Structure formats: C-alpha cells, structure tokens
Amino acid sequence: MNGHSEDDLELALRLADLADTISLVRFRATDLRIDTKPDRTPVTDADQAVEEAIRHELAQARPEDSILGEEYGTVGEARRQWIIDPIDGTANYLRGVPVWSTLIALAVDGYPVVGVVSMPAFGRRWWAAIGHGAYTTDRDGAQRGLRVSAVPELADASLAMSGIDRFEQAGRLENYLGLTRRVWRTRDYGDAWPYMMVAEGLVDIAGEFGLQPYDMAALFPIIHEAGGTMTSIDGEEGPWGGSALATNGRLHEAVLATFTVD
Structure with a gap:
C-alpha cells in the first residue's frame, strides 16, 4: 500500500x-x-x-x-x-x-x-x-474518474504555464517562449487549477517556477493516477525541486527537453 x-x-x-x-x-x-x-x-x-x-x-x-x-x-x-x-x-x-x-x-x-x-x-x-x-x-455532486489526454504532439497541445516573471527570474524565459511557439494554444488559469485540468484531459501541459512543497504535493498523486507524469521542470521527482511540470505523459520528455540548459 x-x-x-x-x-x-x-x-x-x-x-x-x-x-x-x-x-x-x-x-x-x-x-x-x-x-x-x-x-x-x-x-x-x-x-x-x-x-x-x-x-x-x-x-x-x-x-x-x-x-x-x-x-x-x-x-x-x-x-x-x-x-x-x-x-x-x-x-x-x-x-x-x-x-x-x-x-x-x-x-x-x-x-x-x-x-x-x-x-x-x-x-x-x-x-x-x-x-x-x-x-x-x-x-452537481456527480463523481467520475480522471484520465489525461492522448495528445501526442506539442503542435496539438494546450499549454497552461503560470508566472512568466518567474520563468524570467529562473533564466528560462526564452525556453518558455520557445515552447509557446511550438504548441497549439496557451492559457494561464492559475494555481492548482491547470494541473487538475491536465488530470481531466482538458489541458495537456501545466507548470511553473517558484513553488514550495505545499504548493505541489497534493497534485502528484492525482496526476499520476490519472495517467500523467509530474516532475520539476528540471525532471526531479517529488515536490522538492522548486518548480512543477505536469503533462499527459506522452509530451513530458519533449517539454523537459525544451527547458534543458546546456
């Protein structure tokens, strides 16, 4: 268990x-x-x-x-x-x-x-x-199971990344802008909501910098059990890396590669 x-x-x-x-x-x-x-x-x-x-x-x-x-x-x-x-x-x-x-x-x-x-x-x-x-x-009180989307390509993905100023502070603004140019749609819904949209299959990618463990910990089991993947933006497991990246799983490696700093 x-x-x-x-x-x-x-x-x-x-x-x-x-x-x-x-x-x-x-x-x-x-x-x-x-x-x-x-x-x-x-x-x-x-x-x-x-x-x-x-x-x-x-x-x-x-x-x-x-x-x-x-x-x-x-x-x-x-x-x-x-x-x-x-x-x-x-x-x-x-x-x-x-x-x-x-x-x-x-x-x-x-x-x-x-x-x-x-x-x-x-x-x-x-x-x-x-x-x-x-x-x-x-x-209405109705309960239903969650499942992430099956979108396989960034060009078809809906992106919800919050706090452009935080990406700039982390030195990843150009990475962020590059990603926005590769996806179908970008929106910023804020706080925990976009991650739950990933779990529901309504959004394909969510993430942000400047987070604490209490901002992220509850999100991990929900994304995981809905079939998605969640790490830090640098690929670190768990809620201790100061950032969050949640995807439908299929897109995770491509998004991580976008933020890789040589």
Missing part, C-alpha cells in the same frame, strides 16, 4: 470538508483580516484558521505523523508527513476571485501518495491515492 491506506484518503477528504466549511464562510467577508508575511506574500485569518483546524484534527487522528504546513511550518519527524496548503491562491481569495483551493497531501519517505485538491468556491474537488485511481466531483 506504499505506506498509506484507504483510511488515509478518507481522512484527507474529511479534512477537506472541514477546510471548505471554514474558508467559504470567510470568502468575501467584509472583515477578512489580511497581513503580509516576511516573504511579502499575503496571509488571511482564513489561511490560519484552516491550517489550525487541520493540524488539530491530524493531532487526534494521526499523532505519530509529521505535519508540514505553509503557515506554521513543520512539526515532528516521521516517514509519513502530511503536507498542507490551507488556501492555495491567497491573492485570489482576498480579492474575491474564486480560483483558490485547499491542498492536502500525505507523503511517505518524501513522495506524495495521497492528494486532495478542494475548490469549494467552484463546487469542485479532485483526489487520489497511489494504486486507487484519481477522481473528481462536479458541481
């Missing part, structure tokens, strides 16, 4: 239910408190409340496991580590834009094996556990 069980996935889904309840109440609230962290990124009272609630539940349900969260760092040392982004897309959240999500993952020996992405403002959720498939619920 790769160090996890169906109970871990069920727990992750319950944690997402809890997070959605808290975040939706504060979304577009007129008294939402917004602060700036030392890295100059925004944080709201909702980010903090969601992570606190998840940590409290994990302390009861999985007291031996470690926790890594965006707002309160790492607690504990264990092979099994829960990785949490309470609100991925805080900049959208505080502006009232509905493209934000809660990301919950369980990693074993550093590799994510359970992942949940919940976008309650859209009424959508995606989840997976290694060996158990990947699934989503639509706004």
